[in-house]
Amino acid sequence: MSTTTDLIVRVRMSAFIPDAAQAPDYTDAWIMNELNDMHSQLYERTIVNSKQGYWRKSFNVVTSVGVPYITVPPRACAGGLAKVDIALDSTLSWIPMREVNEDDIRLYESNVTGQPMVFIMRGDAIQLVPTPSANTWTIRVTYYSRPSYLVTPQSAGLITVPLSNGSVFVTNGVPVNQVTSAALAVNDVVDIVRSTGWHELQIIAAKISVISGAQVTINAGTQDTTVIAAGDYIRAAEQTDWPNIPDDYTRSLCDAVAAKILVQLNLTDKSTALQSELAADLTRFQDLLSPRVKNTGGTDVVAPFNMYRGNSRTRVVKYP
């Protein structure tokens, strides 16, 4: 489990440059910036295109009469969406909505309001067509959240006891916003970050409503807070101690930054060598993303008769 501190050390090792005190250009902050850039640039396309649920988030919006627009979440990867659904009643039985392009939308647009049937992407908003005529429909927007900014790790904000009502108990105190260095306070926007696995955001862009000692209560909107588990961390929004990729691929992130440094230093031999390794790592990473559940695609082997005693039928065993 690599925190950003570990990543910086690994970058220095890969590029074989000394610590910040001896490398005036390559401060920890500078390397962190490079890691952030690579964090988003290197993995977003691969992960989003894999459509395997990584980084995928959704939220619900109840329509308002005469209001056709729903703002695309600012943290959506490239401002894009995964899908848009509509529920016609409180049972929230979702019906996919179809996106219409500018050429065809004119077939749907008019001054007549009613139940939204399709949507079109205009600017940073989803425009429902026709414009809602009632407050009874619920729109679910699904998108891929871009990776948070890597910041200096901190021990504060460890969730020990999550409650279903959105309150959590934290240890080591309330964390600080690593950008402003101010301790988180009521009305600050926070994420709940998983410290393991893909370091996914369990809750995104929730607002702190109450801080009472070690108990922090957040308003997660329509997000399901039951996903919060002990061991997660509360963090200022868009800040994370870990890259949002599996730990076993953080090396590629470090190598990418190191290769860039080596290019800057005109140490092209070393950079080339490192980029070769990086390319192989990314290919391997891409191969492993999809399918996420790898129970298909294996070779079917017919087990020989009597392979399993007590069962006379031939069984098909699937080898991955």
Added chain:
Amino acid sequence: MTTLPIGSTAAGTANGSLPPSTVRREAIVRPLGLVTQPNKMGQYPAGALKSAVDCFMRQPGVLESSRVKFDFQATGQAGSPNFFSAIVIPSDNDMLQLFNANTIGAWEWFNFSGFNAATLSGGIQWPVDGRCTWTRSRDRFIVNSLQALMTFDYATPINNAQRTPRLTGLAPPVIDCIATSGTANAIPQDKHCTVVAIIRRTYQPDGYQLVSGVSTPADSGFNHSGAQDISIVIVVPPECVAGDVVEIYRTRVQTAGTGSGGGIGGVSCDATYFLTTTHALTSADIIAGGVSIVDSTPDTGFGAELYTNPGQGGGYATRLLPPLAKVLATYKGYTFAMNTTEVAQQVLSILGGIGTARNTLFDPPAWRANLIGGRAFTATCTPGNATVTGVAAGDIVGLRVGQQASVGFASIAKVIAIGASTVTFSIPTTLSGTVQVLVYDVITINGADCPYINLSGLYAALSGVARAAWATSHTLIQAASLAYFSSVYDCAPSAPIFSIARAYVNDGSITLAATNGQNYQPALPEYGATPLTVTTHPSTNAYAWTEEQQPEAWSVSNRARVGSSDVVAAAPTRDALWIFTQRNGLWRLYGNGGAVGAEGFDWQVDPVDSTISIAGPQAWCVLRDVVYAYTNRGLVAISDEGIDDTLSQGVINDLLPGPFYSLQNLIQVRADEENDEIWVWDGTHAYVWSFLAKAWVQNTQLAPSVANGNYTTQFWPNVKSIVIVDDNAARARYFNAAFDSFVQMSWDYQPLYFEDPFATKQWVDTTWVFTNEFAEKFIPYVQTIVRFNGQSYFGNVAPVSNGADARVTYMVPRNSPAIGNAICPGILVFGSLSNTPPRFEGLSMRATIIGEQQTRRNT
């Protein structure tokens, strides 16, 4: 400088073929010290430094931190208003500082535990323009003040008395003598006489003795009364101390002569004196200011000869007080005073003295006309009448207005008019009838009339003046302006050559006039006329020297000149005394010395270089028997092998341009004999040249605290350190070896460019290598700050690893800029409190050669 492409062998690649990698590493760049010339933009040897601050290079290629300056607890009046340090002198246990405070000369001895200071009386001041010099001989320090040479008798003083200076040399004693009744009958029969002279000796506890010049000789008088002894009256000035010894010498008894032309009463006295007796002065003698001794030693009891006797040193061996000097040095045991100023002095000679009685045998007409002394004549006198009459025409000869008479008058009477047969006095006579009247010639010294009756009387007259002066004198020549003394060059009254001189140089001039002034050679103005003014006599190109191992034996004849310009410094080495002049360049004095008298001296003085000009009086020192001087050619090394002017010329000419001579105290050069280093102060900076490493560095710890403020410097062997007394810092500073603290050092290389200055490189990193000793001592680490092209990266404080491999690596920042043909790396190493200074051995650099396209892209 060795540059090896990675992967290549030490032999490099053949035929200029491309190396297997573009990465190059400068194997090691060992520092060479400051090299800021020949120009700022050209190529320098690898390792040349453009700055090297507070580091020393005490072995080739290794820079080590300077110790932190350490202040003495206090240095007396240093820092007080109007304080000017003249010089600081290393003694064996303290430092002796000479300074003026509020224009009063003073001294202080200071060390770790405090100081002892006192001021000089008598208005003595030290020169603070760089002209205060000192020399050490017989464990004594001789220093030049503005008034006279001063001697500090103790190299390891333990009390205030021992710390107090005195005037250098012993003044000749003053005596008078007469034949007197006695029993031993030193003078055996009628019409015999003898001449007496004395010298004085003082003894120091260490066996050092001072011998004075010979007194004015005094004759015993013309013995008319049968066998008699000699009574000698000795003037004892306050500077004498109990235990001082006066040695009495006299000539053999002679029959009174009858010849003309000189001698006492016609006696042509011998000039060979023999010791007859000695007298140790007592406290009572000193309090009384004089002592009378009766000498009854017969000729058969004579002892040693006087040192000025013929066959001994001769008359010129008599020891005078030293001249004032602006340069002092001791070479082969002889102490030299150069750029001298002699006292105001007039050498006179006369044909002889004339007696007190009118006697055709001893008073022929020619004597009356041409000699100096008493003149008796017969006249008709009337009590109450100032004019006497009936003077014979032959007796009128030699009578002059201004002559004095005492016998026959109520008080001293002056001759105020002379007629054809009359003489008019200033007061009426008490004489009656036709009687003998006696008048004396008078010499007027600074307006005071000094009468005498014959040659002996002349000396007595002069002695009388001196006696009066000594009676009020002080060890430190308080009231010295009144002091005169006479010096007789050959001590023989039959050859009456004498001088009238001030006691000390800065006493000023002398005015002289005399009755029968035409009888002196040279002639003096007649009494009442405008007197002759005799001034001090500076001889800027003259030098004088003492007898061997006798730093206060300044003989008359030990004088010579060098060149035609001012002597400004003299540096002694084993085989030569190197003399710097203001406009005549450098001279070399050599020889084995000798002794005054027949042996003489074998000094030879040769011109060495007529165009070299030392920058100031203090701009020299001696190290390893080689003279180092800051000159118009920068710092040069001078020895019998010649002048090496490549030490700073072409190396740091812009920092030490080498000015021509000027009279100032700011430029000082000193030798650190502990570390074999030459220190050069230029008024603002202190630069250090290492003899062992042949390299320059700069030191701020012992630099002036205020640019062009007054300061003095010296190497103090007792603490093995350079010492600077800084008037503006109120402290004397030095490096205290017992205080483990090293100041931060820093240096910058001149542009480094591997083997091809025209190839563009991208500089990757620098590795600074320190000694293993450094690594072992400095646990856990010493911090450093790197610089590139003069720009510091202050955030980059890094430890130097503690281990056998002590080094620190810094990457070259992009905006240094990292891409260029050359780069000037530098570093600052923080101070430490270890007992070993951080030591730096060399710089290793890495770079990649890049093409023009890469240059554009990367920049």
